[in-house]
Amino acid sequence: MRTVNIHEAKTHLSRLIDEAMKGGEGFVIAKAGRPMVRVVPMTASEPRQTRRLGFLTGYVRVPDDFDRMGGETVGELFEGEA
Template sequence: MRTFNMHEAKTNLSKLIDETVNGGQPFVIAKAGKPLVKVVRIETEAEKPRRRIGFMKGQLKVPADFDTMGADEIADMFEGKSK
């Protein structure tokens, strides 16, 4: 595993991280020759596919009277009438 001193790691941090993320090996940052931290790539789950709006377009039919369907029955219920 590669080891970099603090100054060298600070100077090249972006490059070192890019290399590690893109399949490179983890690396260690040391201070005065003593290893302090190990930098490794984090394995993340693949993103879930987003739900598509309108994916059933053309497969369902909404009746023309949808807004008024059952209006009489509902009105009777509010007025206390039963059939």
């Protein structure tokens, strides 16, 4: 993706938009070399967020009785017995 500075973007905005529409790829506007915004054609597909199933495997352990944890406390709260 092409990067242009703010001054160039202000000066050539119409041309940059036309190029983005023809090529299907947008451009990045930077300030002092630091990317600030991305301009993409409305016809461009939305970037999909990668789903990372299992990325905590080995770090998190769900107890076997997870669905029953705190059952007595919850029951007492609902029944009004403390």
